[in-house]
Amino acid sequence: NLMRVQLAGSHVDTQEPKANPLVSVSDEPETLYKRLSLLVKGHDKAVLDSYEYFAVLAAKELGISVEKVHKPPKKIERLTLLKSVHIYKKHRVQYEMRTHYMCLELKYLTSSTAAVYLEYVQRNLPEGVAMEVKKTKIEKIPEHIQKPVWDTLPQVEETEVKS
Amino acid sequence: PLSPQTRAARVRVGKGDKPVTYEQAHAPHYIAHRKGWLSLHTGNLCGEAGAAERALEDAFLRRFLHGTFPGLLADAAVLKRRANLLVVCVLLARGLAPAKLHFLGGYAETLLSHFYKCPVRLELQTVPAKVPYKYL
Numbered sequence: 014n015l016m017r018v019q020l021a022g023s024h025v026d027t028q029e030p031k032a033n034p035l036v037s038v039s040d041e042p043e044t045l046y047k048r049l050s051l052l053v054k055g056h057d058k059a060v061l062d063s064y065e066y067f068a069v070l071a072a073k074e075l076g077i078s079v080e081k082v083h084k085p086p087k088k089i090e091r092l093t094l095l096k097s098v099h100i101y102k103k104h105r106v107q108y109e110m111r112t113h114y115m116c117l118e119l120k121y122l123t124s125s126t127a128a129v130y131l132e133y134v135q136r137n138l139p140e141g142v143a144m145e146v147k148k149t150k151i152e153k154i155p156e157h158i159q160k161p162v163w164d165t166l167p168q169v170e171e172t173e174v175k176s
Numbered sequence: 177p178l179s180p181q182t183r184a185a186r187v188r189v190g191k192g193d194k195p196v197t198y199e200q201a202h203a204p205h206y207i208a209h210r211k212g213w214l215s216l217h218t219g220n221l222c223g224e225a226g227a228a229e230r231a232l233e234d235a236f237l238r239r240f241l242h243g244t245f246p247g248l249l250a251d252a253a254v255l256k257r258r259a260n261l262l263v264v265c266v267l268l269a270r271g272l273a274p275a276k277l278h279f280l281g282g283y284a285e286t287l288l289s290h291f292y293k294c295p296v297r298l299e300l301q302t303v304p305a306k307v308p309y310k311y312l
Contacts, residue, residue: 054224110221
């Protein structure tokens with residue numbers, strides 16, 4: 014009776030590990046990214062600051078190394094329009110739209126890490142904030158240019174020019 | 177420096193009997209200083225398109241809400257756009273029974289979703305009364 018109780022309480026796993034349907038394992042080599050650059054644009058600086066804290070924290074938790082976090086200067090788009098519907102050219106109204114930027118650069122990622130990080134960070138993008146992503150891929154040098162050309166060409170015999 | 181003759185989005189000073197909310201009391205030059213934005217989208221950022229479409233949608237939504245909740249709006253609605261999802265946050269005064277508010281909310285959500293072809297989420301909150309910030 015005691016033995017049966019012990020077996021009933023414990024989790025007796027089968028020999029196969031549990032297969033998670035969401036995780037896909039493939040044999041093809043992953044593309045490597047040297048740099049993943051996220052440029053975040055917004056109207057409100059406070060929102061961008063809090064988003065920067067969130068993105069850096071997420072990168073640290075996932076083990077992604079952050080190259081640098083810098084804030085490019087803001088761009089102000091100014092419009093000068095006529096104040097009145099008809100005539101009165103001397104009286105105008107001025108509007109401006111400020112866009113603040115924040116650039117987050119991450120280095121040395123694999124494509125699956127990049128996919129996971131980008132999905133998480135983009136799902137939590139606040140409203141009124143836009144993001145542009147630039148990826149820099151690392152590729153192997155193609156075979157035909159691995160060695161310099163002048164090493165492989167056959168030696169040309171030098172002919173004297175007789176004038 | 178602003179001229180005293182500007183009349184944009186300002187409530188003019190009167191006898192002192194007009195209750196005015198915090199949103200209405202502040203002029204547009206206080207946006208990002210003392211006020212926030214009522215409609216949040218990426219159309220107005222540098223290098224982004226779609227500002228006019230968003231502005232049109234906002235105008236329609238505000239009129240629609242003014243019509244579906246007659247006399248109940250305590251403050252201007254806040255519209256948030258998160259990647260195809262439209263979140264509309266509305267503050268209402270307590271004039272109707274909660275069952276009716278639920279029906280109106282559901283009706284507004286389904287109608288707007290079918291109209292704009294995007295998921296629309298309506299977040300209603302009731303307040304005991306309109307809160308006046310100042311009397312002008």
